[in-house]
Each structure stands twice: as C-alpha cells, then as structure tokens.
Amino acid sequence: MGTYRMATGAASSERGAGRGEQQLDALGDARRRDIVALLAGGAVSVGELAERLPISRPAVSQHLKVLKEAGLVRDHAEGTRRLYGLDPSGPADVRAYLDRFWSNQLAAFAEYVGEDAVRRRSAAPARQAGRGEEPERDRS
Numbered sequence: 001m002g003t004y005r006m007a008t009g010a011a012s013s014e015r016g017a018g019r020g021e022q023q024l025d026a027l028g029d030a031r032r033r034d035i036v037a038l039l040a041g042g043a044v045s046v047g048e049l050a051e052r053l054p055i056s057r058p059a060v061s062q063h064l065k066v067l068k069e070a071g072l073v074r075d076h077a078e079g080t081r082r083l084y085g086l087d088p089s090g091p092a093d094v095r096a097y098l099d100r101f102w103s104n105q106l107a108a109f110a111e112y113v114g115e116d117a118v119r120r121r122s123a124a125p126a127r128q129a130g131r132g133e134e135p136e137r138d139r140s
Contacts, residue, residue, distance in 0.1 A: 018093070018097070019071055019093040019097075020094045020096055023072055026072060027094075029063070031053065031059075032066065032067055035049060035060070035067065036072060039084060039085055043076075044084060046060050046061055046064065070090075071089070072086065072087055072090040072091075073087055074087045
C-alpha cells in the first residue's frame with residue numbers, strides 16, 4: 001500500500017508544505033478516515049477499533065501510527081491499556097493548509113471583480129455613443 005508523496009525539501013517548503021500536507025496524506029486512506037470517524041466518539045483502544053473495522057489489530061496499529069505521526073491522533077495509558085483519541089489541535093494544521101488556497105482564491109476573485117468593474121465603466125460610454133446617446137457627464 002503506497003501513498004503519493006509530493007517532493008520534499010526546499011521546493012515543498014516554498015509551496016507551504018508541512019504538517020497540513022502530511023495530515024492530508026494521512027487522511028487520504030479510507031481506513032484512516034474510518035478510524036478518525038470512530039475516534040470522534042471518544043478515546044478507544046486498538047482492540048476496540050479492530051472489532052469495529054474489517055481489518056486486523058496490527059493493521060489498525062499501523063494506521064494509528066501514521067495518524068499519530070501526522071498529529072491527528074494522540075494516545076495515553078489508562079491502566080494496562082493504551083487509548084487513542086483525536087488530537088484537538090490536529091485539524092488546525094489542515095485548515096491552515098487549505099486556508100492558504102482559499103485566501104489566494106478570494107484575492108484573485110477580488111482582483112477580477114475590480115477589473116470587471118473598470119471594464120464595465122469604460123465600456124458604458126461606448127455603448128451609449130453606439131446608440132446615438134450622449135455619454136453622461138459629471139455636472140458637479
């Protein structure tokens with residue numbers, strides 16, 4: 001089972017790659033998303049997760065390891081058991097990663113709207129002149 005990895009190093013830093021990208025990679029697997037959904041209900045052990053999923057305990061452990069390394073899951077000991085739960089700060093990195101794209105899109109949209117308004121204003125006198133109308137003049 002392989003996952004797609006983007007280039008690392010200076011090139012990925014320039015693109016803002018980081019923990020958010022790592023988290024998206026981790027969530028790219030359907031079983032990991034299933035685990036995250038189950039953990040949203042509260043902390044559980046590997047055995048409990050394995051009972052609820054159609055995969056083995058070792059497979060659950062491997063998926064939890066990837067989610068933990070990505071900062072989406074954390075664990076703690078409770079007696080002799082190790083319980084896994086969602087890391088409350090985890091989604092912030094994914095959100096920051098995605099917000100970067102959203103901010104760029106909003107800026108591009110604002111620029112387009114501004115340019116479109118300028119085009120409309122400059123085209124209005126030409127349309128009026130084409131209909132034999134006198135362009136409106138500022139009478140102040």
